[in-house]
Amino acid sequence: MYHIEVRHLKKYYEVHHKAPGFWGSLRSLVRRETRTVRAVDDISFTVAPGEIVGFLGPNGAGKTTTLKVLSGLLYPTAGEVRVLGFTPHERQPAFLRQITLVMGQKQQLLWDLPAIETLLINKAIYEIPDDEFRRTLDELTELLELGTLLTKQVRKLSLGERMKCELAAALLHRPKVLFLDEPTIGLDVTMQAKVRQFIAEYNARYGATVLLTSHYMADVAALAKRVIIIDHGHLVYDGDLETLVQQVAPYKVITVTLRQSVSPSVLKPFGHVLAANGVKVSIQVPRGTTSRVAARLLQEFAVDDLTIEEPPLEEIIQHVFTGGIREASPDVA
Amino acid sequence: MRYVRLLWLFFKNSLLVEMEYRVNFALNTLLSVLWLGVRLAAVLAFFVHRPTIGGWTLPEALIVLGLFNVFSGIIDAVLRPNMDQIVEHIRKGTMDFILTKPVNSQFLASLRVFVVWNLADVVLGLGVIVYALGRLDFRPSSAQVAVFAALLVAGVVIVYAFWMLLVTLAFWFVRVSNITELFSTFFTAGRFPVTVYPDWVRWLLTFIVPVALLTTFPAASLLGRLTATYALLSLGMAAGLLVASAAFWNYAVRHYASASS
Ligand SMILES: Nc1ncnc2c1ncn2[C@@H]1O[C@H](COP(=O)(O)OP(=O)(O)O)[C@@H](O)[C@H]1O
Ligand SMILES: [Mg+2]
Numbered sequence: 215m216y217h218i219e220v221r222h223l224k225k226y227y228e229v230h231h232k233a234p235g236f237w238g239s240l241r242s243l244v245r246r247e248t249r250t251v252r253a254v255d256d257i258s259f260t261v262a263p264g265e266i267v268g269f270l271g272p273n274g275a276g277k278t279t280t281l282k283v284l285s286g287l288l289y290p291t292a293g294e295v296r297v298l299g300f301t302p303h304e305r306q307p308a309f310l311r312q313i314t315l316v317m318g319q320k321q322q323l324l325w326d327l328p329a330i331e332t333l334l335i336n337k338a339i340y341e342i343p344d345d346e347f348r349r350t351l352d353e354l355t356e357l358l359e360l361g362t363l364l365t366k367q368v369r370k371l372s373l374g375e376r377m378k379c380e381l382a383a384a385l386l387h388r389p390k391v392l393f394l395d396e397p398t399i400g401l402d403v404t405m406q407a408k409v410r411q412f413i414a415e416y417n418a419r420y421g422a423t424v425l426l427t428s429h430y431m432a433d434v435a436a437l438a439k440r441v442i443i444i445d446h447g448h449l450v451y452d453g454d455l456e457t458l459v460q461q462v463a464p465y466k467v468i469t470v471t472l473r474q475s476v477s478p479s480v481l482k483p484f485g486h487v488l489a490a491n492g493v494k495v496s497i498q499v500p501r502g503t504t505s506r507v508a509a510r511l512l513q514e515f516a517v518d519d520l521t522i523e524e525p526p527l528e529e530i531i532q533h534v535f536t537g538g539i540r541e542a543s544p545d546v547a
Numbered sequence: 548m549r550y551v552r553l554l555w556l557f558f559k560n561s562l563l564v565e566m567e568y569r570v571n572f573a574l575n576t577l578l579s580v581l582w583l584g585v586r587l588a589a590v591l592a593f594f595v596h597r598p599t600i601g602g603w604t605l606p607e608a609l610i611v612l613g614l615f616n617v618f619s620g621i622i623d624a625v626l627r628p629n630m631d632q633i634v635e636h637i638r639k640g641t642m643d644f645i646l647t648k649p650v651n652s653q654f655l656a657s658l659r660v661f662v663v664w665n666l667a668d669v670v671l672g673l674g675v676i677v678y679a680l681g682r683l684d685f686r687p688s689s690a691q692v693a694v695f696a697a698l699l700v701a702g703v704v705i706v707y708a709f710w711m712l713l714v715t716l717a718f719w720f721v722r723v724s725n726i727t728e729l730f731s732t733f734f735t736a737g738r739f740p741v742t743v744y745p746d747w748v749r750w751l752l753t754f755i756v757p758v759a760l761l762t763t764f765p766a767a768s769l770l771g772r773l774t775a776t777y778a779l780l781s782l783g784m785a786a787g788l789l790v791a792s793a794a795f796w797n798y799a800v801r802h803y804a805s806a807s808s
Binding site for chain 1: 647801
């Protein structure tokens with residue numbers, strides 16, 4: 215049993231150019247000039263219960279569109295979608311009760327009121343009994359470190375505080391499936407880390423399935439073992455994040471701080487020298503030989519410090535988009 | 548039951564927001580009174596040289612005016628603010644949050660905010676009706692009051708459903724206030740009993756833009772002048788329009804592709 219099943223999903227938008235204003239709209243109703251945008255073009259994947267999946271792709275790749283189809287907001291142009299056994303676009307109450315949608319760029323909180331008012335409305339909407347409401351609220355307050363934020367007017371909260379309250383409002387009914395579209399966008403680094411940690415804890419505590427899109431690779435690296443990468447509406451990779459890193463970037467970066475500077479040519483035999491700023495040197499070496507090279511460096515030079523790092527995830531993803539994955543991934547659809 | 552509780556919460560929230568602007572509250576009530584004065588003056592002007600217009604005496608016409616005030620209060624307190632809200636939801640894409648909730652989305656989107664102080668017009672309108680009945684020295688029978696109440700409710704349903712049919716167009720053209728302004732123009736015709744208008748206008752105001760059903764019909768029923776056929780027509784129109792507006796809303800939602808990202 216999967217929580218999310220997507221088979222050959224396509225979502226095309228018909229965009230019509232229209233003249234500005236009311237009459238322009240009316241005219242375009244009669245005579246349409248349309249163009250088709252293939253936002254999602256034949257993607258398939260499944261997500262098991264309790265899994266956290268990172269959904270990656272450059273701007274306009276079709277991530278938001280996919281999440282909207284999954285949460286029942288958009289009709290698929292073609293293909294089959296099932297979430298918790300339901301067909302999302304039928305928007306059956308029993309389905310909507312078990313999912314939630316959080317969008318970093320939009321908010322459901324009432325702007326002029328304290329966030330608690332929105333929570334009370336959601337309590338009524340989802341018919342949450344008083345004691346359960348209290349229990350969930352206590353838990354969310356603890357996990358999100360809400361303190362007294364809920365009783366402050368939403369418009370007086372910072373962006374990060376608002377996102378915390380937004381998450382509380384979205385999770386009050388303890389959904390089984392979470393669709394999170396860029397939940398950390400615009401937040402500062404500490405707040406990003408907090409939101410991330412919260413999502414991980416929520417997932418661990420309730421076994422909820424999470425499908426998460428993000429601009430920030432750190433989010434995905436910290437949360438999701440599995441990533442799905444799409445580009446131009448096509449699925450480019452679906453699998454382990456670690457495997458992806460190994461396949462796409464079969465090298466690591468060794469950075470050494472030497473006691474005294476040496477000429478880069480001396481370092482050449484060790485690997486591809488990425489940077490040499492005086493005593494600090496970065497060398498790119500094949501994955502399998504990393505420890506051997508590190509040992510030799512330590513042997514042959516007076517070394518103050520040595521670190522071995524994965525290449526930055528951004529770089530890897532970039533590599534995927536420029537076509538580096540095709541021969542590397544076994545999971546290409 | 549859940550819907551009643553939600554309505555109460557929405558109402559309470561609207562009040563909470565308005566409390567912040569208490570000066571507005573006083574100002575708005577004053578404006579309501581002034582507006583009623585202007586409307587009264589307009590009706591009185593017609594009676595300066597005649598004892599009746601369209602077969603209605605002044606106090607009788609005042610019942611129509613009172614009803615007009617009631618409905619303009621409802622439009623300003625409920626319909627117009629929610630229209631603005633819906634347009635905003637569509638423009639910003641926050642309609643997504645309404646459509647992913649397990650309740651009727653039309654209810655959630657259209658009865659969410661109230662400008663509570665505009666309900667002063669409703670109270671004032673009812674006051675005018677009571678005053679007019681006093682002037683007539685007329686005590687309607689309980690049956691007449693019951694029919695009147697039913698038609699009043701039907702009127703509320705009609706104005707809501709008709710208005711929502713127009714507002715739902717916002718899913719296609721984001722600026723619908725032009726269209727509802729057109730309705731408002733027709734609506735002002737409801738200040739007078741429809742019998743003052745030529746036949747074709749009366750027909751238009753009954754069947755196309757059902758303004759007569761809001762003001763003239765309930766007033767006539769209160770005075771015991773409305774035939775059963777017309778009373779049933781009003782109830783039928785209310786039911787029909789409500790079904791139509793729900794169907795159109797669902798159709799619109801199906802075609803909704805919210806603003807990107
Ligand atoms: N409502 C819409 N109407 C027309 N085109 C859209 C709409 N929403 C998104 N698109 C287009 O579909 C593509 C995918 O968009 P989106 O799913 O928002 O991508 P992402 O979330 O990955 O940035 C983009 O080219 C975007 O311009
Ligand atoms: Mg997006």
